Amino acid sequence: MVPPRVEVFDGPGDVGARVADLVAATVEARPDAVLGLPTGGTPGPVYAELVRRSAAGEIDLRRVRVFLLDEYVGLGRSHPRSYRATIARELTDAVGVPDDAVRGPVTDGDLDTACRAYDDAVRAAGGVDLQLLGIGRNGHIAFNEPGTPFELTTHTAVLSEPTRRDNARFFTDPAEVPTLAVTQGPALILEARRLVLVATGAAKADAVAAALEGPVSPECPASVIRRHPDAVVVLDRAAAGRLRPAPTPR
Numbered sequence: 001m002v003p004p005r006v007e008v009f010d011g012p013g014d015v016g017a018r019v020a021d022l023v024a025a026t027v028e029a030r031p032d033a034v035l036g037l038p039t040g041g042t043p044g045p046v047y048a049e050l051v052r053r054s055a056a057g058e059i060d061l062r063r064v065r066v067f068l069l070d071e072y073v074g075l076g077r078s079h080p081r082s083y084r085a086t087i088a089r090e091l092t093d094a095v096g097v098p099d100d101a102v103r104g105p106v107t108d109g110d111l112d113t114a115c116r117a118y119d120d121a122v123r124a125a126g127g128v129d130l131q132l133l134g135i136g137r138n139g140h141i142a143f144n145e146p147g148t149p150f151e152l153t154t155h156t157a158v159l160s161e162p163t164r165r166d167n168a169r170f171f172t173d174p175a176e177v178p179t180l181a182v183t184q185g186p187a188l189i190l191e192a193r194r195l196v197l198v199a200t201g202a203a204k205a206d207a208v209a210a211a212l213e214g215p216v217s218p219e220c221p222a223s224v225i226r227r228h229p230d231a232v233v234v235l236d237r238a239a240a241g242r243l244r245p246a247p248t249p250r
């Protein structure tokens with residue numbers, strides 16, 4: 001196993017700029033690159049920086065194709081908290097990615113059929129060139145909660161209560177947080193050509209340490225990235241705070 005490359009920066013803004021550089025390198029090499037994208041708080045500075053660079057003419061994202069990492073079940077794609085609506089608002093509309101170039105798991109109708117269709121769609125596009133990942137405080141990636149078998153591709157996931165509580169901040173009524181999601185599973189995530197796991201803030205420090213220094217085990221889903229030959233972990237100083245020895249910020 002090749003250990004992930006770990007890069008540490010002072011704060012979330014520097015992390016956002018570094019991850020934007022990694023996206024830019026991918027898109028310069030391949031203007032119609034397939035990007036695998038998460039939503040949530042962590043990618044906010046990344047997307048803000050990509051929108052800024054796009055407006056300044058420094059990057060052209062108009063030909064990329066996007067596959068979302070996951071999607072809630074029960075909201076519908078037009079719901080403002082759906083991940084499909086969120087990525088359009090935070091990134092893809094602003095940088096000119098056409099609507100039909102952005103795909104997320106379908107979450108109505110028969111979910112098993114939808115899961116297989118999503119695997120097929122990702123693979124038919126040639127696979128993901130660059131997959132961005134966040135990490136949950138419990139070590140989840142996408143909605144793969146602790147205990148999820150590494151062999152799973154796209155599947156239906158039951159959200160853990162800690163994850164629902166963490167995500168309640170995006171909803172006016174916490175009871176509105178869905179209990180189910182369709183998510184890429186660890187095996188599909190590992191098919192991407194490059195993984196970039198991003199974490200900021202002290203609340204993520206234990207999960208980051210477990211992922212990078214604990215056992216590679218479904219008990220810490222993010223640890224699966226250590227099975228990938230090209231994984232980069234971009235952290236701010238706070239999220240790196242429990243790594244031993246603490247890496248020196250750049």
Ligand code: PGA
Pocket residue numbers: 039040041042043133134135136137140141142
């Ligand atoms: P966050 O979520 O970026 O909102 O902290 C990360 C995750 O749960 O994967």
